[in-house]
Amino acid sequence: MSERLNQYFLNLFKGGIKIKKPTATITLADAIELISGPTYEMATRELRNFEPELQKVFKADLDYVTFSGTFSPSRQVGNLQKHSGLICLDFDKVANMWETRLQLQADPHTLLLFTSPSGTGLKMVVDVPGLADEPERHKGFFADIAIYIRQTYGLDVDASGSDVSRACFLVHDPSVFVNAEAESYLYRGLALEEHQKAKKPPTEAQVIKNASNVYTHVLAVVERIEAGQVNITGDEYHNNVAHTGWLILAFCMSTLGEPGRDLFHRISQLSDKYDTAKTDEKFDEAVAKCRFTTPWKFFDIAKKYGIDVSKPGKSKKSKAEPSKAEITDKAAKMGQIMDMVLGTQENKPDQEEERKYMETVRYKDRGMWIWGTKNWICVANNFQIFVKYCTEDENEEKTWILEVVIQGRKAPLYVEISHEEFCSATKLKNKLAGHRLALKLTDAYLGELWQHLFRMSFPQASKVSRLGHHPESGVFFFSNKAVNGRGDGPLVLEPDEFGIVTAKMADDTTICLSMPIIKKKRAHLFSLTPGVLTYNEWFSHLVEVHKYDNAIIPACFYLMALFRDLIVKHTSASPILYMKGGASSGKSSIARSLCRLFNLHEAVANLKSNNTAPGLVRVMSQTSNALIWMDEFLNDHPHEGLLQSAYDDNGYIKAEENSSHGIDTVDIYSALVLTSNYVPANPIFFSRCLFVPIVEQQKTDAQVEAFARLRDIEQEGLSWISLEILAHRPLIETNIKQAYDDLYNHLKEAVRHDKPVERLISNMARVLSIPYILQVYGKIQLQFEVEGDDDILATFVDIGSKAILRQHQVQSEKTALSEFFELMQNQYETGWMQEDLHFRFVGDLVYLRFPSLYTIYSQRYRQVFGKAPADRDTLKQEMIAFEGTDNPDEFFKNIRFKPDIADDAVRSTKSVSGSCAMTYSKLADTFGIDWRARRIERGER
Missing domain, CATH: 1.10.10 (Arc Repressor Mutant, subunit A)
Structure with missing residues (x-):
């Protein structure tokens, strides 16, 4: 350990937080050895195995230290004997733990950094000179450092650490970070600066100007790096498994937004290990997990490589009007350029009168030129832009798909941009900069470009905003493909290079549809995967694992969900599948298998968590004619009414943005599955549910083996089965009304003596209508040993009436x-x-x-x-x-x-x-x- 670490003295308290009298006085070096060594390894492992509520109880028994000094006779603020000059900062529930830790380790003030006892937070120790002599300044310094951290990393510090007697529990962290050469933190007066900024916040123009100045500064340093051909990524670009040094540079450049991508490529290209795709991936990772708020570390790294990191000097050009000779010389040079671009002198529009009758935008030699006030200006020297599609979604919001033809590249680049980006020269330039394309464009030139692009013909396309069923076209969208169910059979529609599919409508007309935008990390969800398993085979597996009585209603519910829009159209409601059972009963396994039919993996929400109403509505509105599984439902849930709206087909009402009067609704388009350990206590909510109690707990050996087989099959995805069922949409559209009426009337007659709530009957008729149609027409086989349509109807009525009476009994006997x-x-x-x-x-x-x-x-x-x-x-x-x-x-x-x-x-x-x-x-x-x-x-x- 460095001698410096032996100069800080702390108190050690053994036996937990109840111990107030110090056990011993130790140095910071001793504390680091305790953290990195095996002393607390077992206690840390046991603590992290507990639930969060119990962790608090267990943690209270851990040994702890007071990083900020020594106390006598007990740990109280007034008993501080000597301040150590250290301040410990706590960060709770840190997202992207590894990346956040990496960035904090890069801070020049980080003396010590280690993981908190829970494993979800970090503790950072900083040296503050002068506190040993002026301990009363502890809180002021703490507040100053906290603001510095927030401004630099966007992290909030636990305010309770401002107490000089703050206890820090000891934990096992073999990767504890120690920088014995860390810089001491000097007071900056940031609280006063924040107060002044709050009183007079910067204007939008000032914010834009500041961002532009930072970008200009970084760009100047990048150009110096390129001029010197210095590889500042070092060996860590390739040799370090985590690429930590390279990732730090990516974090820095990501603070500039998309324009930083090009600069990151430029400094990465200087490494002989440079790879375009990996560099893009690393930048995407940085954007998602960056804590830096400025690229300060980039300047620090460049400086260590001997690069001049000073700001570029201000322009010293004279503001005087250029001389006639300078104008003539400039015009001559432009003439030479145009000779190269357009050919002979005779082809160049050299007179204003002639220009009026000519194009103002020219594509030549894979470049793009725009006529300025007096000359042709090259706005793109190696690419050309075309509009491939203009798309519009259900909210009448437009997007543009641009085709960019790049010199030297065979395949064009397709870029989707918002209408707002298309209408701003600055935003359009920034968007293209992310693809390493330099566009020298002003808003005036953008108007000329529009006129040129709009003269060309390009198709209109409808922008599809959610996965699943698209009502206007009848097309069902997975994340990677689309399915047109009209006609004799399903037609898998492959999106083209720019994410457009062309579907045939019922009247033989065609429509262009733009695929929903899916984030890369979620693209594997809701995807159409190849397979050979049929619905009948999947159902057989489900019955083997969970037995027929537990499997039949959920299997029917899936079919209803796949055609939910038809059920709602004819009956104005969509029941909620509510599976109740204890631990290991199999309810979650059934729900998971249903979701795998859409290639979904787990529940979208744990209802025990602090979910917000807008958050739940958002996940409930992202798909259409699919399943939404929410786990751990509890009675008196704060958003029970919102979940109920999935039944009533009501949307979530919210105020429109930038409007004091308008309102908007977020509609729900998919069926809801809830799993719980409890019976719903609210009778109104319960009546909107399709209640399936999963009672059996102990599985036979045969069931266990069947479960293992089913899980293996599910890993490959079961969405191919949905493709099989979607082929029958025309059949279902034709027969849905009659099927519902037949089932409803027979179910009502079967249970009339018990007088259940009418809604229980209609709910069951809704869920059984689709499988009834498919069974009658021989499209599926639910293991009925029957002959003729009447027997099939009687079997469905028997299944439905038993479920209705079971729910009615539970609801009426809720005591x-x-x-x-x-x-x-x-x-x-x-x-x-x-x-x-x-x-x-x-x-x-x-x-x-x-x-x-x-x-x-x-x-x-x-x-x-x-x-x-x-x-x-x-x-x-x-x-x-x-x-x-x-x-x-x-x-x-x-x-x-x-x-x-x-x-x-x-x-x-x-x-x-x-x-x-x-x-x-x-x-x-x-x-x-x-x-x-x-x-x-x-x-x-």
Whole structure:
């Protein structure tokens, strides 16, 4: 360790945050050894295995240090003996951890950097001279550094670190970064600067000017690097696996926006390892994960290579009018240029009168020239621009697809730009600069270019804004291909080089459609993948894994989702598939398999998280006629009404941008799948759901093997099956109304004696209509052993009526007792309820240690529902009524259980008052509990 690191003295506290008296005084070098060594390796690993809520409890027992100094007799601000001159900064929940760490390590002030105990944050230690003599300035320096960090990296520092007695828990980080040569941080007065800026923020013109000045400065240094042919990427460009040095340069250039891409290419080209595609990938990575707010590190690196990094000098040209001789000389030079470009002197438009009758834009020798005030100006010396398509989306927003023909390149380049970018010379130049194309254009010249481009003919195309079904054309869009389902069979439409597909309409006319824009990292999702598996084969696999009763309704729901627009058109609603089951029941496995039919992988949202309403609406509106799976639904969810809108086909209302009066809606076009451990408590919401309880927990060996086979098949993607089903859209369009009416009427008759809510009947008819049509016409086979259409209808009615009555029974019998056993099942699955401690079996009876169970129930109920649970007496009365006992006075009595801490020898001597015995088989059938699971896991019977 450097001698410098032994000059900082800290306190070490062993035994956790409750320990206030220092255990020892150590140096910074000692603390680094503790962090990098094995001392806290086991504790760190155990901590990170806990859930976030439990991490806080475990972390409190870790040893800690006070980086800012030593204290006596206890760790309090007023007991500071000597300030160490160090300030520790905390960064919580850091995104792009590795890249952020790399950028902070590049900071000249970083003395020490390591990972926080949770593994999701960082801790940075900075040396501040003078604090040893003026410790009262600690908070001021902390605030100054925090602003510096925010301005330089866009990171917020945990404000609690401003306390000089702040504790820092010790953690194991073998990659701890130490820079013994780090610069001390000098006070900058940034708070005052921020206050002044807040009072008088810069104008838009000033912001643009400042950005332009920075770009000009970087460009000047890049040109000096090129002039000296200096490779500042160093060996790290190729030899370092992570390319860290090269990535730092990419971070710097990405702060300039897209124009920085060309500069990054220019400095990378000086390496003999240069590769165009890899350089673009590295720049894209930097754009996505950059923390730098300015390219300051670029100047630092260039300076170390001996490059002059001073700003370019201001122009000293005279503002006087040019002489006649200078004008003549300039005109002569332009004449020579035009001779080379246009041919002979006679071809050059040298008179103003003649120019009026000529083009103002010329394409010659793969360059682009525009007539200025007196001469032809070369605005692009190695490429030409053409409009290939003008696209317009459903919100009447235009985009342009430009074809760029580049000298020396066989294939043209296609660039999609917004209408705003097409109408601004600056933005158009910046867009092309990202492709290393220099366009010397002004807004006046842009007008001339428009006139030239608009004289040429180019097709109009409709811009498709979401994946899935496109209602205007009937085309179904995957991320990589499109499917035209009209006609005798599906036609896979391949997009051309610029992402346009041409589809044939019902009247034999054609329409051009622009593929939805998908980010590269998500392009593999919702893609059409090759395959041979049929819908019937997939359904057979699903039945093998989850059994027929659990698989049939979800398999039908998928078919409804694929043609959701037709269901909504005829019935004005789209039910929600709600699968309820405990841990390892298979509900998530079923949902995942449904999503894989669209080549989606996981749930789009965990509803336990702090999701925002706009965020949920956005994911619900990104696809059409597809599935949206959301996991971990909880009762009293703050956005339950929003989820319900997926049923009612209502959009999310928001105010229009830049308008004080207008409103806009974001519509929902796909079917919603929810998975949960709980039965919906809100009857209005529950009636909009298609309830599928997944009760079975223990899988047979055959099911486990089938599950492994299905997962292997799913890895390849199942979207080919959707292609098979989409071919039948014309058949479904013709028969949907009659199919729905037949199913609805027969289902209503089948359940009329039980009088379920009407919506349950209509929901089931909606979900079964599509598979009913496909089964009748022999397009799918749902393993029915029937003959004739009447038998098929009767089978669907039997399946649907059983599901309706099951949901009706659950909804009508939602009692305190059902909620009690629902929560107890969850607690059993998570290990909070144990056999022989809270319950035990005697034949078909289960003995319940009710006093302990009620405590568990009441605590969990408050956590889940945020309100008071049913009282003890209410539950007791419902238990007695459930058992129908002849002697209720003796129902609750003393029953022997194994005590909390006891060996088997005293097990029979412990009895608990207020316990009861209930019929286990009846409880399992009624409430879906399974408390024998772990016996089977242990091989017990």
